[in-house]
Amino acid sequence: MLTNGHLVWLILFAPLLAAGAIMLGTRRLPRVSAALSIGAVVLGFALSLKLFVAVLQGQAVVAPSVVWLDLAGWQLVWAATVDRLSALMLLVVTGVGATIHVYSLGYMRGDAGFARFFGCLSLFMFSMLGIVLAANFIQMFIFWELVGVSSYLLIGFWFERPSAAEAGKKAFIVNRIGDFGFLLGILLVGSVAGTFNFAELAARWPTLGLSAGTLALAAGLIFCGAVGKSAQFPLHVWLPDAMEGPTPVSALIHAATMVAAGVYMLCRVAWLLAASPEIMQLIAWTGGVTALMAASIAITQRDIKRILAYSTLSQLGYMVMAVGLGATTEAMFHLTTHAFFKALLFLGAGSVIIALHHEQDIFKMGGLAKKMPVTFATFLIGTLALGGIWPLAGFYSKDAILLAEMDVNRPLLVLSLITAGLTGFYMARALIVAFLGKARDAKAAGHAHESPLVVTLPLVLLAVMAVIAGWHEEIPHFLKPDFHEHDHGAGVLLGFLAIPLAGFALAWLLYGRGAIDDVKLRRALGPLYTLLENKFYVDEFYLFLVNSVQGGLAAVCEGFDFVFVRGLSIGSAAGLTRLAGWCVRQLQGGYLRFYLLFTILGIAAVLIWVGR
Amino acid sequence: MMHVGLIHYLAVSGALFALGLACIVLRRNALLVFMGLEMNLNAANLALVAFSRYGGHADGQVLATFIIAIAAAEVAIGLAIIVALFRQRSTVVTDLLRSLRG
Numbered sequence: 001m002l003t004n005g006h007l008v009w010l011i012l013f014a015p016l017l018a019a020g021a022i023m024l025g026t027r028r029l030p031r032v033s034a035a036l037s038i039g040a041v042v043l044g045f046a047l048s049l050k051l052f053v054a055v056l057q058g059q060a061v062v063a064p065s066v067v068w069l070d071l072a073g074w075q076l077v078w079a080a081t082v083d084r085l086s087a088l089m090l091l092v093v094t095g096v097g098a099t100i101h102v103y104s105l106g107y108m109r110g111d112a113g114f115a116r117f118f119g120c121l122s123l124f125m126f127s128m129l130g131i132v133l134a135a136n137f138i139q140m141f142i143f144w145e146l147v148g149v150s151s152y153l154l155i156g157f158w159f160e161r162p163s164a165a166e167a168g169k170k171a172f173i174v175n176r177i178g179d180f181g182f183l184l185g186i187l188l189v190g191s192v193a194g195t196f197n198f199a200e201l202a203a204r205w206p207t208l209g210l211s212a213g214t215l216a217l218a219a220g221l222i223f224c225g226a227v228g229k230s231a232q233f234p235l236h237v238w239l240p241d242a243m244e245g246p247t248p249v250s251a252l253i254h255a256a257t258m259v260a261a262g263v264y265m266l267c268r269v270a271w272l273l274a275a276s277p278e279i280m281q282l283i284a285w286t287g288g289v290t291a292l293m294a295a296s297i298a299i300t301q302r303d304i305k306r307i308l309a310y311s312t313l314s315q316l317g318y319m320v321m322a323v324g325l326g327a328t329t330e331a332m333f334h335l336t337t338h339a340f341f342k343a344l345l346f347l348g349a350g351s352v353i354i355a356l357h358h359e360q361d362i363f364k365m366g367g368l369a370k371k372m373p374v375t376f377a378t379f380l381i382g383t384l385a386l387g388g389i390w391p392l393a394g395f396y397s398k399d400a401i402l403l404a405e406m407d408v409n410r411p412l413l414v415l416s417l418i419t420a421g422l423t424g425f426y427m428a429r430a431l432i433v434a435f436l437g438k439a440r441d442a443k444a445a446g447h448a449h450e451s452p453l454v455v456t457l458p459l460v461l462l463a464v465m466a467v468i469a470g471w472h473e474e475i476p477h478f479l480k481p482d483f484h485e486h487d488h489g490a491g492v493l494l495g496f497l498a499i500p501l502a503g504f505a506l507a508w509l510l511y512g513r514g515a516i517d518d519v520k521l522r523r524a525l526g527p528l529y530t531l532l533e534n535k536f537y538v539d540e541f542y543l544f545l546v547n548s549v550q551g552g553l554a555a556v557c558e559g560f561d562f563v564f565v566r567g568l569s570i571g572s573a574a575g576l577t578r579l580a581g582w583c584v585r586q587l588q589g590g591y592l593r594f595y596l597l598f599t600i601l602g603i604a605a606v607l608i609w610v611g612r
Numbered sequence: 613m614m615h616v617g618l619i620h621y622l623a624v625s626g627a628l629f630a631l632g633l634a635c636i637v638l639r640r641n642a643l644l645v646f647m648g649l650e651m652n653l654n655a656a657n658l659a660l661v662a663f664s665r666y667g668g669h670a671d672g673q674v675l676a677t678f679i680i681a682i683a684a685a686e687v688a689i690g691l692a693i694i695v696a697l698f699r700q701r702s703t704v705v706t707d708l709l710r711s712l713r714g
Contacts, residue, residue: 590713592645592706593637600633 004054007047008063008080011090012133014040015125022119033115037122038101044129045094048087055087056478065135074194079135081198081268084479085332089132089264092336095465096256096343097125099458103347104248106454107354117157117246124150124253131261136196137186140265144182144225147258148175154253155245167244174238178228185221189272192218202271212276219272219279222265223286230262230316233290237539239313243305247350250305255312255346256339263319263335267328274326284324288415291317293536295422299429300518300532303360304349307430311386312342314419318401321412327404329483333476334401337393337469341385344462348379351455352434355448363518364441365434371448374456376435378463383431385466387424387500396470399496403486417499424503432511621662628655642694642704649690653683 018040022033054061065079101121108117127150130143149172156168190196192214193204210218226232231239242254253259266273266283273280294313301307315338322331353360355372369376385392388399398420405413439448450456469475476483510520522529534540587598628651635648657676664672698704 588713590710592709593640597637600637 004051004059004061005063005080005082007051008061008082008133011044011047011051011094012080012126012129014043015122015129019119019122019126022115022122027115027119030114033118034105037118038098038105040122041094041098041101041125044125045091045098048090048094051082052087052091055082055084063133076136076138076196078139079197080133081135082133085264085267086132088332088336088475088479090129092260092339093125093128093132093257096339096462097128097252099461100248100252100256100343100347103251103350103455103458104246106452107248107350108246113157117154120150120153120157121248121252124154124258128257128261132264135198137189137198137201138196140268141179141183141186144229144261144265145179147229147261148172148179151175151242151253151258154249155242157245157249161244164244167238167241171238171242174235175228178224178226178235181221181224182226182228185218185224188214188218188221198268201269205271205275212278216276216279219276220282222269222272223279223283226262226266226320227286228262229265230259230320231290231313232262232286232317232320233293234538236290236294236313237542240306240309240535243303243309247305247346247353250309251343251346251350254309255342259312259316260319260335260339263316263323263331266320266323267332270323270326270328273323280324280326282324284321284409284412287317287319287321287324288412289317290314291321291419292415292422293317295419295426297532297535298426299422299521300529301426302363302518304352304362304365304430304434305346305360307362307426308342308345308349311345311423311427314423315342315386317419318398318416321416322401322404325404325408325412327401329476329480330397330400330404332479333470333473334397336475337385337397337466340462340469341382341392341394341466344378344459344466345382345386347455347459347462348375348382351375351451351459352379352448354451354455359441362430362434365439366437366441367435367439368448369435372435372450374450374459378456378459379431379435381463381466383427387427387504388420388496389500390497391467391471393466393468393470395497396473397475399493400473400476400485402496403488403492406488406492407486417496420496421499421503424500425507426503428504428507429511432507437513618662618666622659625655625659625662628652628658640705640707642697642706645706646690646694650683650687653679 015037018036021036026032026036051061061082063080063082065077067075068078069076101118104117104121108114111117124147127143127146131140131147134140134143152168152172155171156165158164159168186196189201192210193201193208195201195204228235239254239259243250245254273283291314294310294317298307298310298314301310315334319331319334319338322328322334351372352365352368352375355368355375356365359365381392385394388394402413402416402420405416473483473485476485518529525532531537587594632648632651632655635651636645639645639648657679660672660676660679662672664670664676694704697709701709703709
């Protein structure tokens with residue numbers, strides 16, 4: 001009899017089995033591969049729903065565990081955590097994952113790597129579910145890295161395009177920088193506490209009596225992992241480039257789930273972070289700065305997927321900021337609603353991109369509202385939800401964070417409100433420029449038509465979720481039954497609503513009458529526009545760092561090597577040997593007679609010496 | 613009247629050996645080098661037989677018989693090597709065979 005506990009492992013391993021079967025067996029059978037992959041994720045979704053209900057009813061779900069490593073006095077147990085946090089996250093990952101798997105059927109149709117794509121998606125689902133279910137830091141770290149690998153495979157899916165291959169490498173390397181800190185943090189926590197298990201650690205951590213410095217170091221290093229995975233400043237540079245991957249990948253991995261893994265991890269170890277108020281401040285400010293910076297960059301971008309990528313960065317900044325303020329429930333709430341509407345927006349963008357034969361510049365679109373009504377309607381819902389307009393999901397989750405901020409950190413609140421205004425502006429800009437007005441590029445946008453049902457159905461499903469996910473604040477109440485929002489009265493809420501609306505209005509004023517280009521915005525912002533267009537020159541700065549500082553250091557090392565290692569020590573030894581070899585070589589003339597002569601002379605010398 | 617004694621035999625043997633050695637070192641044809649080698653062996657045989665005769669015991673003759681047998685075998689192998697070399701390189705001039713030059 002399969003209990004709920006066994007089902008947990010089925011959820012985790014079904015995608016792995018699908019990935020294995022596709023990679024080993026059905027690579028040449030696209031339909032079978034897709035069916036396997038979609039079957040695994042739909043099964044996972046159904047079982048997650050069952051688990052969710054069980055957790056909701058208060059049943060304890062205990063997955064069977066295995067002792068993985070048994071060292072003297074120390075055990076590592078392979079186990080699963082099933083609580084309210086992971087039950088919700090399972091539902092988000094498999095639910096959004098299932099819609100995106102179906103969508104991929106339409107988006108990837110006819111691609112040479114169709115089967116490989118589904119294999120990689122399933123591998124990703126396995127890794128992501130592993131992070132969600134991990135019961136200890138070691139397990140989490142393994143899946144954390146697996147997520148990095150599958151993300152690399154999917155960003156570089158079209159590896160014959162150099163830019164995609166580069167983007168994959170960049171994502172992997174930047175993530176590794178954060179992961180290195182994460183690993184150090186895990187080892188530090190494990191060595192001072194003697195266990196890696198989350199539940200044991202949570203109970204033991206406050207009783208260890210550690211110094212403030214150790215607590216801050218542990219929390220800071222663990223936070224490094226989230227900075228890499230959730231693309232926070234200063235490791236945010238990989239996410240916009242990751243848009244080189246196919247759009248379903250951008251939706252699933254780089255918007256809805258994987259980048260949320262950092263936030264999920266922070267919520268999972270909130271007790272560890274809360275032990276160090278300084279690091280909490282750092283986390284909150286990192287999130288706030290990332291949110292504002294990304295939102296301001298987004299207003300100048302032209303590529304529809306890049307606009308959404310910066311918007312993702314910005315929203316992740318909100319979540320990290322909420323974690324830093326101790327509002328983990330609000331952070332998870334926003335994570336959930338964001339997964340729905342951001343996946344929706346990306347899939348909508350994907351629908352536009354297929355219709356326009358892979359044209360991604362919004363200024364070459366225009367007038368798509370009439371030609372693609374379903375895509376337009378769902379994209380509009382996504383935009384309003386992201387902007388935080390009542391009564392869509394984004395309104396509830398974003399305001400929960402803003403209200404929590406109002407109590408503890410007013411400067412950050414100002415930062416967030418500016419971000420909210422910018423969010424309204426850049427989303428409205430993308431929507432107006434891409435969908436309204438006249439088709440500006442007749443070749444691409446002129447012949448666009450609505451995408452097939454396999455593409456629009458996931459859009460509609462996600463749109464429904466983007467509308468209702470916030471209602472009654474069911475999600476935070478599920479996570480924390482005694483959750484109550486920080487109440488500041490209806491006036492404050494109206495104020496919060498007015499700010500994104502002002503952003504929308506401003507965008508309408510600038511682009512409402514069919515902007516051909518960004519001339520007006522460029523004139524209004526002046527040099528600031530150039531700065532934003534170049535993303536604050538962060539990439540250039542890193543390039544400078546690598547070329548000048550690292551390159552300079554390498555040149556110095558190379559000089560040392562040349563003079564002392566290759567020159568004086570190895571060079572002199574080699575030169576001496578070579579000289580000696582040259583002298584002796586002169587005897588080896590190759591003439592048989594000389595060899596004989598030398599032999600005879602040698603024998604004669606020996607005889608003379610013996611007969612002496 | 614001069615008696616032919618051991619010293620004469622050894623002188624002839626030494627002269628033969630020196631001729632053979634000169635032949636080996638100076639000639640460039642592998643066949644002639646080989647002949648020089650045979651001459652060396654026979655010089656040794658002569659010396660051995662002379663020692664045996666004047667020493668009054670048979671050891672030297674036994675050794676000489678062995679050397680003749682070994683020389684026969686050596687001729688067979690050596691000539692075969694030279695023939696094989698000729699087939700391979702179309703020459704038996706040792707100065708042209710310098711592959712081992714350092």
